Amino acid sequence: MGLDEFSVVLKARQFIDDAGATGVPVRLEPYLKAARASSRELTDMAADEAGTCFPMSDGSYRICVNANDSIERRRFTICHEIAHIVLRLNSDHRTHAWTSSRPLPERLCDLFAAELLLPAVLFKPAAEAARIGLASIDALAKTFEASMTATGSRYADSITTPCAFVLSHQGKVVHASRSKALRDARAIIPRHMELPCASISALSRAGTSSTTGEIDAADWFDAWERGGTLLEESRHLSQWDQTLTLLWFASEEVPSLDLTRRARRWESEGREVRDRRDDEDEFGLKELDGHLRWPGRSRRR
Ligand SMILES: [Zn+2]
Incomplete structure (x- = not known):
């Protein structure tokens, strides 16, 4: 073919x-x-x-x-x-x-x-202008007289913000479309994957009322090493046992892989490197690995 x-x-x-x-x-x-x-x-x-x-x-x-x-x-x-x-x-x-x-x-x-x-030339500007969320996809679907699933899929595919639109059936991923930023970062949501236990989507399928929340990116993305927290919005259509999921990075940026690597390198190179860095870097590193260090030279043992 x-x-x-x-x-x-x-x-x-x-x-x-x-x-x-x-x-x-x-x-x-x-x-x-x-x-x-x-x-x-x-x-x-x-x-x-x-x-x-x-x-x-x-x-x-x-x-x-x-x-x-x-x-x-x-x-x-x-x-x-x-x-x-x-x-x-x-x-x-x-x-x-x-x-x-x-x-x-x-x-x-x-x-x-x-x-x-949903031709790119007409749809992309409208999608970029809308505030990220399922409500915007609803509105776009109505404007373009297209289904929620077709519009959501096209939406994630079109916008600059790192996001993914996932369609699941009977608790398993059927289709996932991702923005270029997520494709480039190799954020993979495998087909047939079960909805992650901790996900809002799994909860909404189970009948809880919560439809939005935060989740570790590693819970959704296969072999994900960049860390980061996703915002997740979900809607379960019990009539067809279909679940719609929108995932995006709240920071609107994919966490950098380089930063993580750099933090590990600093860790292994030890104090000599640390001594040369200024206070701002200390705080940056603290956030990354969770270990508290004294910025002042005099406090160092
Ligand atoms: Zn056909």
Whole structure:
């Protein structure tokens, strides 16, 4: 097949450029035209069926959408079906959306669809301007007529603040999207990982009322060596046993790996190095390793 997430994003952006993205919420007609497709809403589709697509005798395509779904879902479905046409990926709609068993071609079509619904050129400035939190993602989802999950995923992917948007199903991570700052820092949230015991997300799934709090970054990120405390906001949708999580660094900066290394080096090099440092450095080190030292030379044993 040869398609990966990166090439799908590039193809989507090229498609958007060619078709022309206009308006908020984005108009779907130019996309349909560029894909040589038309859409029809059907009232007799099964409740768990979002949409389907088939070729017509004239070489165009007909996209059928479940009329009983919400407007956000219907718009996403149309873009998802356009993805099947443009990427030439066959449908595998036997599995439910967003469950952990969703096949790769379907996830790639979801990615393509999110690009179409929330084009970077329109979405990024709006996301950057909003105050970080699930409430802002709610508002953006409403403005762009996109689902909470698609918008949240795109939000984390777009903004400068180091953050991650995680979708879990039955207590296991299904999808995590991260800002560039977290990707660069290799903050990895493995797929299929259980929600961390200490996380707000695990608590909210268990039915507690708390939805925001602080958590060690190492609880969420795999093999994380930078330390730091994350802010976590969570929403559990018990109806589908889905959990939405937004994670971000309160300092708006990823803790530096160099600082930790430097502290360790100072520790091993001992007093001679310490003597040469000024008081400010002492306090910096104290915060890092928790050991109290006297700044004054005369107090040193
Ligand atoms: Zn599909």
